[in-house]
Amino acid sequence: MTRSGVLCVGSAIVDVAKVIDLYPDEEQLTLIRDVSVSTGGPALNLAVDLGRIGAPFPLGMVGVVGDDEHGRLVREACAALGIDASALRAVPGVATSFTDAMVVRDGGTRTFFHHLGANALLAAEDVDLTSSGAKILHVGAPGLHPRLDAPDEGGGNHWASLLRAARSVGMRTTMELVSLPAEQIRAVALPCLPHLDYLVINEIEAAALTGVTLQPVGVDGQVDWSAFESIATRLVELGVSRLAVVHFPAGCVGAAPGGLLWRQGSVSLPRSAVRNATGAGDAFASGVVYGLHEELPVAQCLRLGVCVAAASLQGAGTSDGVLPVAQCLTLGDLHGFRPTSEPIPHDV
Numbered sequence: 001m002t003r004s005g006v007l008c009v010g011s012a013i014v015d016v017a018k019v020i021d022l023y024p025d026e027e028q029l030t031l032i033r034d035v036s037v038s039t040g041g042p043a044l045n046l047a048v049d050l051g052r053i054g055a056p057f058p059l060g061m062v063g064v065v066g067d068d069e070h071g072r073l074v075r076e077a078c079a080a081l082g083i084d085a086s087a088l089r090a091v092p093g094v095a096t097s098f099t100d101a102m103v104v105r106d107g108g109t110r111t112f113f114h115h116l117g118a119n120a121l122l123a124a125e126d127v128d129l130t131s132s133g134a135k136i137l138h139v140g141a142p143g144l145h146p147r148l149d150a151p152d153e154g155g156g157n158h159w160a161s162l163l164r165a166a167r168s169v170g171m172r173t174t175m176e177l178v179s180l181p182a183e184q185i186r187a188v189a190l191p192c193l194p195h196l197d198y199l200v201i202n203e204i205e206a207a208a209l210t211g212v213t214l215q216p217v218g219v220d221g222q223v224d225w226s227a228f229e230s231i232a233t234r235l236v237e238l239g240v241s242r243l244a245v246v247h248f249p250a251g252c253v254g255a256a257p258g259g260l261l262w263r264q265g266s267v268s269l270p271r272s273a274v275r276n277a278t279g280a281g282d283a284f285a286s287g288v289v290y291g292l293h294e295e296l297p298v299a300q301c302l303r304l305g306v307c308v309a310a311a312s313l314q315g316a317g318t319s320d321g322v323l324p325v326a327q328c329l330t331l332g333d334l335h336g337f338r339p340t341s342e343p344i345p346h347d348v
Helices: 042-052 069-081 117-121 158-168 182-195 203-210 225-237 280-293 298-313 325-335
Strands: 006-010 013-020 032-040 059-066 084-091 098-104 110-115 136-140 172-176 198-202 243-248 251-256 260-265
Touching (some): 042 172, 042 280, 158 182, 225 260, 243 280, 280 298
Parallel strands (some): 006 059, 013 098, 059 084
Antiparallel strands (some): 013 032, 251 260
């Protein structure tokens, strides 16, 4: 059986981004300058972003939404991009999961307020792997789905069981996380790592999984690239079988078995071009997953990832800045890439 496509399972969220002057102290007021409503969540974002960059393969979304206005927005977004949402279950009387993202106008830093809503109802029974011809199963946001987060009989959790089942039918597997407390990330994600082909996460999540303490690094700060490479290598040692990618504002690193390493600087967008960082990590992941599906060399996957992320940063909402692949890559050509301290290692 020749497999093609990406099946996304997990968070189906509506992001309400509110651009504010500054984040206020308690009991203080700040002005909301702009409001935008868009689809969100690591699973849904990946499907939407793959659709927006022009993925030439099938896309599917499995999740739970409410029978409400936000649920209809999610379905309409999927329909507009040709994403198969037949397994997106609508439940009356439950709110579609949403996140209020407070985005500081100068620089785009974000604070999130999340309502679990319908995502709490997603269960393993919602995922039909036997009829899927997808090449890659992508799971998004373990830690926000109580039924799948729960332990199973095998000593892991239901996410790990789902990933194992996907591999047993010939699918490759990948996962994204959200930045929960470190102990919660470890509890839900560590059992999944031995069942993953690929892992694409940010430096906060990677540090949580590996137990490493990292100092925050700004987009143009001095980066200890070797430290990030060590973290990515540790993720491979913990079970990721093909490629572990760690992204951060200044770029990303990749590690694969056999000591293979890659570095890629982020696109040097001028600060004035950055409108909203919400969804940039998911946009990065969509570029990487696109490349992996198409069997591109890892260096090209990482470069596409940072270019799609750069496009996302220029949009007002979560995914509306994401452009077709060629236009995303043009951003890298136009603005260049941040340095990686050393030449990018060879590819395979």
